[in-house]
Each structure stands twice: as structure tokens, then as C-alpha cells.
Amino acid sequence: NAASPAQLRMIKQISVQYVVGLTATKVREDRELEKLEAYIGGGTIHTIDRANLVKQRYVEDVRCIDMLVPYDACLEAVVPRAVALTIHPNKVRALCGSLIRLSRRGHKVLVFCDDIFCLHWVHDIVRHLTDVPVVGAISMKTVESKRTQMMRRFECAQGASCLFLSRTGDEALNLPKASAGIVMHNYWGSRRQVVQRIGRIVRIGGECVPVFLVLISNHARELKATMRRRAYLDEHGFVATQATYDPAGDDRAPEIDDATYVRAVERVRSRTGVAAAASDAASTGKRKLAT
Numbered sequence: 001n002a003a004s005p006a007q008l009r010m011i012k013q014i015s016v017q018y019v020v021g022l023t024a025t026k027v028r029e030d031r032e033l034e035k036l037e038a039y040i041g042g043g044t045i046h047t048i049d050r051a052n053l054v055k056q057r058y059v060e061d062v063r064c065i066d067m068l069v070p071y072d073a074c075l076e077a078v079v080p081r082a083v084a085l086t087i088h089p090n091k092v093r094a095l096c097g098s099l100i101r102l103s104r105r106g107h108k109v110l111v112f113c114d115d116i117f118c119l120h121w122v123h124d125i126v127r128h129l130t131d132v133p134v135v136g137a138i139s140m141k142t143v144e145s146k147r148t149q150m151m152r153r154f155e156c157a158q159g160a161s162c163l164f165l166s167r168t169g170d171e172a173l174n175l176p177k178a179s180a181g182i183v184m185h186n187y188w189g190s191r192r193q194v195v196q197r198i199g200r201i202v203r204i205g206g207e208c209v210p211v212f213l214v215l216i217s218n219h220a221r222e223l224k225a226t227m228r229r230r231a232y233l234d235e236h237g238f239v240a241t242q243a244t245y246d247p248a249g250d251d252r253a254p255e256i257d258d259a260t261y262v263r264a265v266e267r268v269r270s271r272t273g274v275a276a277a278a279s280d281a282a283s284t285g286k287r288k289l290a291t
Contacts, residue, residue, distance in 0.1 A: 072088040078266040099162060106208055109178070109180040111126075129254040137164035163178075181212045197212070
């Protein structure tokens with residue numbers, strides 16, 4: 001992790017013979033890690049291979065899936081491209097269908113989405129158009145009492161449950177029963193972030209085999225970010241299965257009318273808030289039950 005200037009000064013002032021740092025993700029996109037190493041001197045002493053940790057039952061193995069989703073550009077006239085890439089109809093249907101299948105298998109699923117508008121939008125779409133047991137959405141703006149309540153509901157639910165998380169869910173949230181993760185927002189190429197998210201679902205002792213699904217819009221911007229992360233994951237043993245989403249063949253996902261969907265997104269964005277997302281989300285498609 002990055003050290004603050006105050007922490008670096010403190011490290012300098014402590015009189016010790018050895019300084020040892022431990023991390024599960026020794027990678028950053030900025031230069032903060034280099035600054036820390038320059039302060040304490042030396043480099044990596046030892047790296048533990050993830051395969052050995054799996055073999056010795058310190059962590060569960062995980063099934064990684066990169067799912068390529070045909071990009072529907074219908075939203076580009078009303079929202080920025082980063083938002084359109086995250087919540088276009090095909091990707092939302094892929095999310096709904098995946099959540100329905102994982103829930104039927106008893107998974108407790110974390111859905112990661114960095115953009116706050118997109119986070120609440122897909123949360124409300126899933127809650128209104130499927131029977132997936134959604135417990136809520138947590139972002140940096142979520143007050144501590146509500147955050148604790150949602151985490152408790154997620155952990156204590158009998159069988160499947162689903163929790164939506166912004167970047168605040170990458171670290172510092174203790175959700176040991178989580179067994180599946182879905183990434184919706186792929187506009188950035190942070191390698192550390194994706195490893196942190198995989199780490200959320202590989203605790204020992206779960207009833208389900210961990211699944212980590214990345215939904216990737218078939219667009220150059222998302223493909224570039226995904227390739228950057230994928231190379232790093234392959235090097236560390238997280239080899240992914242490649243899949244392609246077929247909107248026409250997904251009989252679990254709700255049907256979404258493009259024109260109605262675009263109008264609903266435009267209405268909510270024009271109000272510059274997410275509180276209205278729920279009522280508009282309900283009108284964007286036909287509910288399909290997880291039967």
C-alpha cells in the first residue's frame with residue numbers, strides 16, 4: 001500500500017535494524033510504491049506463489065471468466081462514453097442473467113462498479129427486473145449505520161445474496177462469505193484493483209467454488225484496459241476463461257427496449273441524482289423471474 005508523507009517521516013525516524021513490509025498486491029499505477037522502497041531501501045525479498053497458497057489451503061482457487069459483451073451504443077447521445085460502456089442494455093442484461101444463475105447456485109455475489117451513477121442504476125435495474133436477493137449498494141457516501149446493516153444482511157442471509165459496491169469495496173470491508181464477484185466498470189486499467197477484488201471472494205470454507213466474472217464491452221477503450229489487467233493476472237496464475245455474451249440466447253435476462261431505456265437514463269441523468277433511478281428503472285424492461 002502507499003505510505004502517506006507522515007508515515008514515511010515516521011519510518012525514517014524509527015531506529016531499527018530491519019524493515020519488512022508485507023503485501024498481497026505489490027503493484028500500483030502511480031509511483032508511491034517506489035517512494036516507499038526508496039525510503040526503506042532494498043527490494044522484494046521473497047514472493048510466495050499463489051498456486052502454493054491454494055495447494056496448502058490458505059486461499060480458495062477461483063474461476064475467472066472474461067465475458068465479451070456486444071456494445072450497444074444507444075446511450076452515447078445522452079451520457080458520457082464511460083457511462084455508456086458500463087450500463088448499455090446488453091451489458092445490463094448480461095449482468096442480470098449472470099446474477100440470476102449465480103443466485104440459483106447459492107452464491108453471495110459482490111458487484112463492483114466505480115461510477116456512482118452507474119452503481120445505483122444497475123442496482124435498481126437488478127432489484128426491479130429480477131428476483132435476485134439484492135441487499136443494497138455501498139459507496140463512500142453510504143453512512144456507517146446503513147453500511148453495517150447491508151453487510152450484515154449480505155453475510156447472514158440464508159443462501160444467495162447480492163451487494164453492489166463502488167471502489168470503497170476494494171479494501172477494508174470484511175465480507176468473508178462472498179463467493180462471487182462481477183465487474184461492471186472497466187474504464188480503468190488498475191492491476192492492483194482487480195487483484196484486491198478477487199481477494200474478496202477466495203476465503204477458505206465457502207460452500208461455492210469462487211467465480212470472478214468481468215463483463216467487457218466490445219469497444220477499444222474497455223478492451224485496452226482489460227488487456228493491461230489480464231496480462232498481470234496471467235502472470236500470477238489467474239488464467240481466465242474467455243466467453244462471449246449472446247443477448248439473443250439469454251433466456252434468463254429481462255428484455256430491455258432500447259428506446260424506453262435511453263429515455264429512462266436521460267431522465268435520471270437530467271435530474272443529476274440517483275434517487276430517481278428506482279422508479280425509472282422499473283419501466284425499462286419486462287421482469288423475468290428466476291424460476
